[in-house]
Structure formats: structure tokens, C-alpha cells
Amino acid sequence: MRRSQAAAARAGESSGAPSGGARGVPEATVARLPLYLRALTTLAERGVSTVSSDQLAEAAGVTSAKLRKDLSYLGSYGTRGVGYGVDFLRHQISREIGLTQDWAVALVGIGHLGHALANYAGFASRGFRIAALVDTDPAQIGKKVAGLTVEPADRLERLIKRHRIAIGVIATPARAAQGVCDRLVAAGVTSILNFAPTVLQVPDGVDVRKVDMSIELQILAYHEQRKNGAALALTPEQAATLAEAVRG
């Protein structure tokens, strides 16, 4: 049975996981761990060996109380009166997220965005290795992108099995996304990162996360509208209320 992306992702029901899973880190915390990890990496490169929750929170863009509570879900990795060991904490978070192992990723859709993703260094530097590039466009197939050959779509299943790929990235046009998604899932992929502007339907046990620039822009536009000239774009009701207020 298929369920919606939002239903599965939001509810944090990444089922298939042993219920109760470990110590049960809240979803909101999980989403911030990569942020902390990045801040810690920056600090480590700068030669910092110890950091307080205040400093780390500042670097990660959160409050120190939130940071401490987040970290407390992982364990007691700090030292009172001192702070956190940068390298130690970095390792703990890496392990928690699962970055100590290597993740093979399939990238489907080698258009402009696919090219950008294939060449993005941020993947490789974490434990993510793009193991397969796939496209349906005959003009793309066979071409070398970021050191890999673009394969035709019908090899998808074979590639996933051979490279033990668990994560798929969809960078196709919207109309092709659900089909690609279905094939990925059928071949055994259980985590999908979707760049196509579509809601994907997946069965239980498959996680979907989406990255949607158009939606982000629209959210910004909403707030922008309220800032400048809220008066320039009034709803009929607002206009009426304003008119009343002025008269009254």
C-alpha cells in the first residue's frame, strides 16, 4: 500500500526500523545533527579542540539550550565546566548519523541539476559516493560526467543490485519522477531524495525527502509580501478592515 511522502516523512515513521529504535532521537534533533557536524568540522579545521555549547550553538545557528538538549539524546558527551571535545563529539555524531560507513547513491536524471549534483563535492566528502548515473536521453547516455559514465535507464535495476545502492536521488522532470521512483523502490532502494517538483507515492518502509526550490521561494514571497507594502496587496477583507479603522 502506497502512502504519501509527507505522511511517512513527517510522522517520522521510518518503519522497517526496529520499533522504539535505540534511544529514540526526536526527528527535529536528527535534522539538526548534520548542522552540528558541519560546525564541528569547521572548528576542527581551525584547530579548535574544545567548544562550549554557547560557541557551538552560535556556529550552528541555534540556541545553546536546544543544542544541549539535542546532544543529551545521544549521550553525555560533554564535560561540565569545560565543554565538548571537538573531535570526540564529531565522531559520536558521525556514528549516530551513520556516516562512518560508505553510502552508495544512484543519481537519476542528468540534466542541468543532475550535472550540478554529480559534481557537488559535498557528497563525497561525507560518506556519500555516487555509484551510478542514469538517464533516458540517448544524447546523454555514454557521456562521462564527473568521472562516471551515464547509463541507460534499463540498467537501473542491475546497477542498484551490483553496487548495493540504498539511496536514490531523483533529478528528473516532474512527469518522470513517479516512474523512476517506482523502479528504484522495486529494485530495493529504501531512501529517496527527490528534486522533482512532485509528491511521490511510496510504500511503507521507504523514506522520501524532497528539495524544492520553488516552494522555498514561495514561502519567502509570502513573508516578503507582509513586510513591504502589506498595504499594496490587501485582501478585500483587509481593505475593508483598514477602511473602517481609518474612518473610526
Next chain:
Amino acid sequence: MRRSQAAAARAGESSGAPSGGARGVPEATVARLPLYLRALTTLAERGVSTVSSDQLAEAAGVTSAKLRKDLSYLGSYGTRGVGYGVDFLRHQISREIGLTQDWAVALVGIGHLGHALANYAGFASRGFRIAALVDTDPAQIGKKVAGLTVEPADRLERLIKRHRIAIGVIATPARAAQGVCDRLVAAGVTSILNFAPTVLQVPDGVDVRKVDMSIELQILAYHEQRKNGAALALTPEQAATLAEAVRG
């Protein structure tokens, strides 16, 4: 005074907005409106003129209760016993988000990702118009990308003023992002969409949203780790607990 991206964005304190703003649509709802809008557009193209909350919820990947509550913040735009008028609702949401007006956008950083963004059709089809392409790389400057000429960075301020740009998109490497952000803000930009893997510091009144593929992948990896072989990657504590359970 500078505040962190997360602090400002999460708290929904898009300050600068008249406090209380309109009827006060919750932030979580605002984030879903674009989803509904997209689903409605698809339905309209298919010739559907009326839709129930169940159907629309299915298409948008949310529950019908959530959808109805979300829409109720905008007003009573449905008809009991019937559903929602597709075109009417579409227009109402568009207006609420602010898509009835044209938004000029500046795109800074014309690398692989910048190219992909400049060519992305999803922007133009909504009310977003890329009005300026800016880069520091001399090799890029002067080139035509998606019909626009790439301008040098020192023209940033002038371009923003001339085109009345309120929204900036940052697609530079991480190390350049904060500098670009500062210049955008200084020139009057009050909404920023950040693709660089960095936490941006901005003053009150400026909204920042980030799109970070590396973080999304890490969140997927976390859940993936719990699914397959949770046994393959045990923490010391988990291993101990397991061992005990087996013995006991």
C-alpha cells in the same frame, strides 16, 4: 544586531512584518500552501473544476484534516457537501502567498548549480523572474546564461536597486556565501534563499531559507541505518544491551 538563520526562520519571526499580520497564518501552514497550489494547478490542467478535501489532500500528500484546517486559516473557501472550486481556490492561495505580483530575483554564483537554477522553468512559471546573474569569476562574466548576461559582482548593488530586487539566491561556494549575503542585505534585499552549505548571519527583518542537499542525505542515512542492519552498526551501549538481552 545579527541573528542566526535558524533562530529567525524557525521562530517564524519574519519581523518587519506588521505584528499579528492579517489573520496570522501559522508557519507550518504557509509551508504547505505551495504544495496545495501545485496540486490544484495539476487538477486544473486535467480539467477538474471541483475537488474535495480528501482528493486534494491525497494529491498534495497530506491528511484531509490538515488540509481543511490549513485552508480554514485563509477563509471559508469551500462549499459543504461539495468541495472546493479548483480555480477559485487556486486564485485565493496565489493571492495569499503573493504570487499575483511579479518578484524580481538576483542569482549570485553561476557555477554548475547556478546554471541549473537559471535554467529552471519552475521559477518563471510562478511569479519569479530572475533579473540579475552575478559572479566573481572573470571567466563567467559577460557570458549569456538562460538569456541573461552574467554581471561582475561590483554591479550587484546597482542591479538590485534598478530592478527593485527583494529576493536573493546564493549559489556560491560556502566560503563566499556570508560576504555575498552581507552585500545583498546592505543593498536592500530582505529575503534570501541559500544553497551554500553554511549558516548565514543576517540582521532582524531579513528572512533566510536554506536548501541543503548534503543535510537531506544525512537525514536519510540516519533512518537507513536504523532499517537495514541496525545490528551491523551498533553503538557500544546498544551492543551491551543486546548482549544482555540475549543472555537473560
Next chain:
DNA sequence: GTGACTTTGTGCATGCGTTCACAAGTCACC
């Protein structure tokens, strides 16, 4: 060893978001 100081870890309160369940309203059909 002692006292002053620093910083973590956490119980508690608060607020936001989601879900449930149902009254109120609409339509079609007889």
C-alpha cells in the same frame, strides 16, 4: 583541600501543530 567560577544535563512549563470527531451546511432525489 577549599572556594569561586564555569558549563553541562535536565525537569518543568509553555506553545505550536496535528488529529479526532462532530455540528452545520449543501445537494440530489423523490
Next chain:
DNA sequence: GGTGACTTGTGAACGCATGCACAAAGTCAC
């Protein structure tokens, strides 16, 4: 005009996330 089927809009309950405030636990100077 009345009846039954259907769907919205919303009050109320619940649960998750955040912020606050402080005890617990450590360091450092002397």
C-alpha cells in the same frame, strides 16, 4: 418540501518541540 448522503469548518484533546532555570559536576587558583 422532506429525507438521506456527503463534505466542510472547527472546538477540543493530544503530543512534540522549545525555552527557562537551576542543580550537578567539573576546573582552576592558591
